[in-house]
Amino acid sequence: MALIQRLISSDKYRLKCPYSMSPRGICIHNTANDATAANEISYMQTNSNSTSFHIAVDNNEAILGIPINRNAWHAGDGGSGEGNRYYIGVEICYSKSGGDKFTNSEKRAAKEVAALLKQYGWTITNIRRHQDFSGKYCPHRTLDLGWQRFLNMIQTELNNYNDTTELYRVRKTWEDATPQIGAFSVLENAKKCADENPEYGVFNSKGIKIYQLSNNIVVGSKVKVIGSNYSTGETIPNWVKQSIYTVSQITDNRVLLKEISSWVYLKDLVLA
Numbered sequence: 001m002a003l004i005q006r007l008i009s010s011d012k013y014r015l016k017c018p019y020s021m022s023p024r025g026i027c028i029h030n031t032a033n034d035a036t037a038a039n040e041i042s043y044m045q046t047n048s049n050s051t052s053f054h055i056a057v058d059n060n061e062a063i064l065g066i067p068i069n070r071n072a073w074h075a076g077d078g079g080s081g082e083g084n085r086y087y088i089g090v091e092i093c094y095s096k097s098g099g100d101k102f103t104n105s106e107k108r109a110a111k112e113v114a115a116l117l118k119q120y121g122w123t124i125t126n127i128r129r130h131q132d133f134s135g136k137y138c139p140h141r142t143l144d145l146g147w148q149r150f151l152n153m154i155q156t157e158l159n160n161y162n163d164t165t166e167l168y169r170v171r172k173t174w175e176d177a178t179p180q181i182g183a184f185s186v187l188e189n190a191k192k193c194a195d196e197n198p199e200y201g202v203f204n205s206k207g208i209k210i211y212q213l214s215n216n217i218v219v220g221s222k223v224k225v226i227g228s229n230y231s232t233g234e235t236i237p238n239w240v241k242q243s244i245y246t247v248s249q250i251t252d253n254r255v256l257l258k259e260i261s262s263w264v265y266l267k268d269l270v271l272a
């Protein structure tokens with residue numbers, strides 16, 4: 001399940017997504033017309049009104065048009081409204097005429113929403129209707145067909161996730177999940193995403209940082225220790241953190257420092 005990234009140019013941030021955002025959940029919409037997801041996204045990105053949303057989904061593809069760590073104006077609850085400032089806006093296409101195209105768009109949306117819930121560690125209680133924020137009857141066709149029915153579709157998708165599937169998350173730190181900018185089942189895609197955002201790293205599902213462009217530590221690198229414990233669990237004394245060391249060996253998540261013959265975690269090192 002690929003969420004295609006077709007992000008808005010940053011000179012439109014002021015109009016379409018002026019605030020950074022730590023998302024709290026997902027707000028569901030129907031487009032109320034019959035355009036494709038690609039057309040919805042390009043129209044939203046190029047018109048001159050502020051209305052915006054993060055993701056459009058049709059029967060063929062799901063496209064991310066606004067970065068998930070920025071707000072979008074989709075919930076109709078004002079400049080400081082919870083929907084507009086903290087919810088990921090998802091538009092389901094083809095709702096005007098309905099039929100198979102809409103049914104399949106909804107199915108695809110259920111998969112994408114389940115993927116987002118999984119990424120953020122959320123449940124279906126993190127999903128809202130546009131109506132919850134502003135009273136507008138949206139997502140109109142999804143509501144006509146049954147809101148609980150749609151939530152059940154998402155729950156089914158969530159249940160289908162194989163927990164052993166590795167998911168590579170792109171975050172600044174493992175502990176703080178909210179500014180996460182992506183999660184990928186293919187490591188190369190996660191690395192590409194991290195390369196575009198050098199302050200972010202790639203973490204595996206155990207929370208171990210396995211890659212960061214600006215922290216590309218290799219054997220021979222000069223490093224400083226920023227963590228609090230050796231990989232053996234013993235506390236790292238402060239004086240150790242004052243010096244610069246040479247990397248002499250790297251396993252998948254641990255590094256041997258030559259001068260003190262000690263193993264530390266890769267995530268606890270920075271280039272000196």
Ligand SMILES: [Zn+2]
Nearest residue numbers: 029030130138
């Ligand atoms: Zn709406």
